[in-house]
Amino acid sequence: MHRWSKLFIPTLREAPAEAEVASHKFLVRSGYIRQLGAGIYSYLFLGQRSIDRIVAIVREEMDRIGQEFLLPTIHPADLWRESGRWTIMGDAMFRLKDRKGADLCLGMTHEEVVTDIARNELRSYKQLPQIWYQIQTKFRDEPRPRAGLLRVRQFIMKDSYSFDLDEAGLDRSYKLHDQAYRAIFTRCGLNFVVVEADSGAMGGSQSQEFMVYTDAGEDLVASCAACGYAANLERATSRLAPVKEMEPTGDGKPELVSTPGQAAIADVTKFFNIDSASDIKCVAYMATIPVKNSDPKKGPQTMAIPLVAFLRGDHFVNETKLLKVAGATDLRPMGPEELETYLHAPAGYLGPVGLKPKKAVDPGPDLSEFEAGEVTVILDPGLENRRNLVCGANKVDYHYRNVVPGRDFQWTKVADIRNVLEGEGCPQCGAPLKVARAVEVGHIFKLGNRYTDKMGARVLDANGKEVTPIMGCYGIGIERILVAAIEQGNDANGFWLPRSIAPFDVIVTITNVADAALKTAGEKIASDLEAAGFDVLLDDRDDRAGVKFKDADLIGVPWRVTVGKKVAEGKVELVTRATASGSDIAIADIAAELGRLAAQR
RNA sequence: CGGGACGUGGCUCAGCCUGGUAGAGCACUCGCUUGGGGUGCGAGGGGUCGGCAGUUCAAAUCUGCCCGUCCCGACCA
Numbered sequence: 001m002h003r004w005s006k007l008f009i010p011t012l013r014e015a016p017a018e019a020e021v022a023s024h025k026f027l028v029r030s031g032y033i034r035q036l037g038a039g040i041y042s043y044l045f046l047g048q049r050s051i052d053r054i055v056a057i058v059r060e061e062m063d064r065i066g067q068e069f070l071l072p073t074i075h076p077a078d079l080w081r082e083s084g085r086w087t088i089m090g091d092a093m094f095r096l097k098d099r100k101g102a103d104l105c106l107g108m109t110h111e112e113v114v115t116d117i118a119r120n121e122l123r124s125y126k127q128l129p130q131i132w133y134q135i136q137t138k139f140r141d142e143p144r145p146r147a148g149l150l151r152v153r154q155f156i157m158k159d160s161y162s163f164d165l166d167e168a169g170l171d172r173s174y175k176l177h178d179q180a181y182r183a184i185f186t187r188c189g190l191n192f193v194v195v196e197a198d199s200g201a202m203g204g205s206q207s208q209e210f211m212v213y214t215d216a217g218e219d220l221v222a223s224c225a226a227c228g229y230a231a232n233l234e235r236a237t238s239r240l241a242p243v244k245e246m247e248p249t250g251d252g253k254p255e256l257v258s259t260p261g262q263a264a265i266a267d268v269t270k271f272f273n274i275d276s277a278s279d280i281k282c283v284a285y286m287a288t289i290p291v292k293n294s295d296p297k298k299g300p301q302t303m304a305i306p307l308v309a310f311l312r313g314d315h316f317v318n319e320t321k322l323l324k325v326a327g328a329t330d331l332r333p334m335g336p337e338e339l340e341t342y343l344h345a346p347a348g349y350l351g352p353v354g355l356k357p358k359k360a361v362d363p364g365p366d367l368s369e370f371e372a373g374e375v376t377v378i379l380d381p382g383l384e385n386r387r388n389l390v391c392g393a394n395k396v397d398y399h400y401r402n403v404v405p406g407r408d409f410q411w412t413k414v415a416d417i418r419n420v421l422e423g424e425g426c427p428q429c430g431a432p433l434k435v436a437r438a439v440e441v442g443h444i445f446k447l448g449n450r451y452t453d454k455m456g457a458r459v460l461d462a463n464g465k466e467v468t469p470i471m472g473c474y475g476i477g478i479e480r481i482l483v484a485a486i487e488q489g490n491d492a493n494g495f496w497l498p499r500s501i502a503p504f505d506v507i508v509t510i511t512n513v514a515d516a517a518l519k520t521a522g523e524k525i526a527s528d529l530e531a532a533g534f535d536v537l538l539d540d541r542d543d544r545a546g547v548k549f550k551d552a553d554l555i556g557v558p559w560r561v562t563v564g565k566k567v568a569e570g571k572v573e574l575v576t577r578a579t580a581s582g583s584d585i586a587i588a589d590i591a592a593e594l595g596r597l598a599a600q601r
Numbered sequence: 602c603g604g605g606a607c608g609u610g611g612c613u614c615a616g617c618c619u620g621g622u623a624g625a626g627c628a629c630u631c632g633c634u635u636g637g638g639g640u641g642c643g644a645g646g647g648g649u650c651g652g653c654a655g656u657u658c659a660a661a662u663c664u665g666c667c668c669g670u671c672c673c674g675a676c677c678a
Binding site: 512 | 602603607611612613614627628635636637638639640669670671672673674675676677678
């Protein structure tokens with residue numbers, strides 16, 4: 001039993017001014033956390049207890065499928081140079097030097113470290129499969145820490161890595177993680193969805209994310225209530241409603257039209273009196289791509305190439321999709337000079353007619369592969385097979401109409417590069433899609449042999465042939481489980497956590513400790529509840545009842561037992577925080593009643 | 602990194618525009634009071650006004666640079 005009078009639980013009446021989302025405000029107000037710097041937090045008593053309970057659940061479920069390790073936080077740079085990620089990770093990586101001047105970094109993920117172990121130790125297919133996991137602090141120098149514990153620079157991650165002989169094995173390891181994750185998030189009381197995801201910087205083929213819907217989230221999820229389809233917006237697709245094509249004017253060939261001052265899509269559609277779906281939007285980028293066959297001594301070299309995306313006027317570019325299509329590591333909008341160089345026109349009058357599209361997206365050994373004026377042109381499928389469109393003429397104050405893709409201009413590649421919009425048809429069943437914000441609490445990837453291959457991990461298969469093990473990697477953000485749970489259950493007065501991850505199961509509030517009868521009764525009830533298996537916080541502070549009620553409501557404990565005047569009648573009040581509903585219970589029955597409520601969840 | 606905002610006791614903020622004595626509420630300490638939704642009264646302690654430089658007789662206040670924090674975008678658990 002813990003007595004509040006002896007504890008450090010610094011609750012605040014007011015939230016810090018910089019806190020905007022509920023979980024951030026309440027984590028600080030409830031004394032769970034304190035900020036040390038941008039994206040760096042101390043976990044105080046209550047915060048640490050809750051984290052501990054989350055970790056215990058994660059560990060229990062992971063132990064069913066894998067083995068726990070604890071890998072180093074400080075990594076030699078050479079390890080990361082081998083995988084090529086010393087450069088790729090860029091500024092997100094915390095770097096330091098040791099006394100000898102050797103480069104080191106703080107671990108932001110551990111593929112390199114586990115692959116190093118694997119290549120040194122694994123020799124035979126008989127040693128596979130392996131699933132290794134750890135629960136450990138990760139360091140990422142995030143460009144923008146956000147919203148309390150939602151996005152931080154130091155956080156606890158459960159990360160695991162699987163090694164299998166073949167695809168079928170990887171499928172099994174992946175499936176095991178899928179099941180373990182579902183069990184973990186269910187036990188943590190999260191209302192989560194599993195979505196198709198982009199595999200991002202990790203590379204690899206299949207990947208899915210575990211998401212909790214909340215407006216505080218940073219991700220957007222497109223989902224279909226009819227068939228269950230759900231995907232991160234970075235990956236989601238949709239069926240488009242058919243567009244009514246316009247009739248051609250004149251001889252049906254592209255016609256140059258003077259459109260002075262009509263630069264924005266809204267202006268152009270108004271000028272021509274057309275739907276924006278019949279206008280071609282042009283978004284011009286400079287893309288950074290790795291140079292093929294670059295000198296390995298010099299490390300990976302990159303070059304900037306012109307990349308122009310065309311899509312429907314009412315659609316929006318998804319840069320994650322575009323990066324992937326272009327094989328690029330970075331995108332930035334073209335500046336005015338670059339627009340002049342490659343498109344010969346300023347923004348607002350850009351179009352596909354007359355461009356020299358590069359033959360393939362695959363970059364050559366160097367820039368000389370590009371013929372003068374060549375640009376990589378990506379066409380969104382929303383424009384393919386369309387007719388009589390309007391687009392910029394690559395000439396100030398002029399547009400074309402009657403433009404037909406394929407007849408009047410060519411492209412490098414057709415690829416889905418747009419954001420799905422709410423209401424568009426589900427790609428599986430056609431029902432209208434919803435788009436909502438969510439927090440990513442877990443992510444599982446099929447990695448393939450990218451690391452094992454590069455770093456030289458090999459085992460002999462049953463035929464004595466050398467093969468490269470295939471990897472999967474899997475992550476859970478421990479603090480994000482807490483954040484998501486708070487976002488999921490809060491009101492004006494505070495929040496409530498599921499019992500499984502709350503710092504205490506129940507708080508016993510003695511309304512007036514100056515009253516010896518109440519004090520004695522409270523102590524007895526608290527120790528009885530503890531004996532019955534509950535984690536009990538006894539609020540024995542010499543404060544007014546109102547103060548203690550406010551605090552109890554604030555700190556996330558799912559139940560409260562109020563020990564007050566009715567003790568004289570042998571009763572106390574049992575309140576469920578989530579519903580703010582309570583009832584009087586005979587003191588003798590309190591443990592049984594609480595057990596009954598706990599079992600309902 | 603691009604755009605925006607802010608930085609004054611532990612917390613929330615006023616004062617700055619129009620330079621001259623640094624304030625309030627909450628929190629804290631002591632006394633009394635009260636005792637089922639942040640009790641009331643009284644007395645106290647606590648601030649290099651983010652830092653550095655400049656302007657000025659005089660800077661929290663005006664100017665410049667730097668640092669820090671938050672928000673919106675590009676990245677991710």
